[in-house]
Amino acid sequence: MxxxxxxxxxxxxxxxxxxxxxxxxxxxxxxxxxxxxxxxxxxxxxxxxxxxxxxxxxxxxxxxxxxxxxxxxxxxxxxxxxxxxxxxxxxxxxxxxxxxxxxxxxxxxxxxxxxxxxxxxxxxxxxxxxxxxxxxxxxxxxxxxxxxxxxxxxxxxxxxxxxxxxxxxxxxxxxxxxxxxxxxxxxxxxxxxxxxxxxxxxxxQSYGKLLRSLATLLATEPVLRRRAFYHAMMFAAFSMFWTGAPLLLLSDAYGFSNSQVALFALVGVLGVFAAPVSGALADRGHGYAGTIAALSIAIAAFALAIFGNHSLLALLAAGVLLDLGVQGNMVISQREIFALDPEIRNRLNAVYMATFFCGGAVGSALVSPLMHYFGWNLFAIVGTAFPVVALVAFFLFEPSPSETPRAETASDVA
CATH class of the missing domain: 1.20.1250.20 (MFS general substrate transporter like domains)
Structure with a gap:
């Protein structure tokens, strides 16, 4: 900042x-x-x-x-x-x-x-x-x-x-x-x-100049670039699961009705509890560890989802864990990008949201071909790959807490 x-x-x-x-x-x-x-x-x-x-x-x-x-x-x-x-x-x-x-x-x-x-x-x-x-x-x-x-x-x-x-x-x-x-x-x-x-x-600035500045933010703000990529991967996994899981439940594997699928979707509500907890951890300077935890939880969720075509309990656990990881990572990432410059927060949020929205679109687009041609197991394996890629990128490109500029750390506001 x-x-x-x-x-x-x-x-x-x-x-x-x-x-x-x-x-x-x-x-x-x-x-x-x-x-x-x-x-x-x-x-x-x-x-x-x-x-x-x-x-x-x-x-x-x-x-x-x-x-x-x-x-x-x-x-x-x-x-x-x-x-x-x-x-x-x-x-x-x-x-x-x-x-x-x-x-x-x-x-x-x-x-x-x-x-x-x-x-x-x-x-x-x-x-x-x-x-x-x-x-x-x-x-x-x-x-x-x-x-x-x-x-x-x-x-x-x-x-x-x-x-x-x-x-x-x-x-x-x-x-x-x-x-x-x-x-x-x-x-x-x-x-x-x-x-x-x-x-x-x-x-x-004029409205036109504000719009033009959106194109340069990803190039000039490395924190925004990294955080948008991590969450694009996470949201791709999220969209895959919550588009694919209802199809699995409606199939002959479970034979659920639409109302039963709606009840299953309610397990995702538990994910909202990750948001305030993750935000509080980030306020205390634990955003680095919190991101690792969030990405790892999403990987564990899809590892469980592999067994989802045989175990409803595994599918339920996968839905809860995935939502916890995705929502936790989102809040930590937003806190990081909002710390960059208070005068451009709306544009930072626009670029961040639009980027991970594209990730979600990619995830949703993969569901039908994967499930139709390859089945649930490969679908779950591909879903696992998204948070794995995000975690690898995090370890490769994210500065450790000791390397983070002082202006961007929670210790600055004791």
Whole structure:
């Protein structure tokens, strides 16, 4: 971190008021509710497609459209957090999200449905505006713990979205699921309007220059480059498992129903407990050891998953361990990149998220060919390779704690 950036961060930590426990909880809930929008549709594709006139070939595009919108939002919206008042930007983006959800529910046209889905995905990135804001409004010695709590909320939303959508759709239909989401976001937005502190960035660059700077961040920030790579590998493994495991459970090997698969997915909720613990460990200067532990846990998870086609207990244990490792690594990595420069936190987060999002896309794309042509065992072996590559890269390229610059260590903020 540069001396000027450290001074700005010190002012943010000591001169401005910091987040209260209630504000942190509210931000965590908001992040979860926004992130859940990306996943509600996944188990509801068979219900959504006929109601908006989609054929079988276009069903997969329902989820893809949201993901494309989200990727666009990461690149186009997050840099605005380094330019505008973060509170106003978050509230405006949430309002767009609510309108887009209601538009998606109201439409019966294929073209307008996909356009609404793109906007739902793009505006759901308001969650990723809240994460760096929570870091900015928190003293450095508490930042990992607070970011961990916020990420716990975000991850809880991701993990609960699929089973919640499956259960609710049986009672209120797929449109009811999204109307409920819009109502929840409206309530949360009202509370955020009253409680969320303002934060005006000091950046005076143009929006175009901010966008162009994204392309150079990976080249000029080695911490960002390393951490984005580690988590791209981890998220590839995560996406592989949580796309492949339901297919295994629905197959003749287990013969689960959709509701039973939804119950299985709930084991992933245990992973959220890794986020605040990992953040607190990083605050105490244990980020190096914590990363090794997180990557190793993910390797152990896939080693267990190899037996998942014969043992439900092994598959359950693999799901729990994988989520613990992935969420732990994510929070430690975010704490590291948020320490680089407080004035570019939103752009750092945009590059970090977009990079590991690509890793997740690669992992998801491998599932069908691997399981169809080679079966579950090779699928699990390939999944193991991703965290193994991340761990090897960590040992090769990550500076040991004794080599880390003093400005980037927890000892700086005793």
């Amino acid at each position: 540069s001396e000027a950036a450290q001074c700005v961060d010190d002012r943010a930590s000591h001169d401005e008021r910091t987040l209260s426990s209630a504000e942190t909880l509210l931000i965590a809930i908001a992040c979860g509710a926004l992130a859940a929008n990306l996943y509600y549709a996944q188990p509801l594709v068979d219900l959504i497609a006929p109601s908006v006139g989609l054929g079988n070939a276009a069903e997969g595009m329902i989820v893809t459209a949201t993901q494309i919108g989200y990727a666009a939002g990461l690149i186009l919206l997050l840099p605005l957090g380094d330019l505008l008042d973060s509170r106003k930007l978050v509230l405006a983006t949430m309002l767009v999200n609510i309108v887009a959800i209601l538009g998606m529910v109201a439409t019966t046209s294929e073209a307008s449905f996909f356009a609404a889905m793109l906007f739902v995905g793009a505006s759901s990135t308001a969650a990723q505006l809240l994460v760096p804001l929570s870091a900015t409004l928190t003293p450095q010695h508490r930042r990992g713990a607070v970011v961990g709590r916020v990420m716990s909320g975000l991850l809880m939303g991701i993990l609960l979205a699929r089973p919640a959508a499956s259960f609710l759709a049986d009672h209120i239909g797929w449109r009811g699921v999204f109307v409920a989401s819009a109502g929840l976001l409206l309530v949360i937005g009202i509370f955020l309007m009253r409680m969320l502190p303002s934060h005006q960035s000091q950046t005076r």
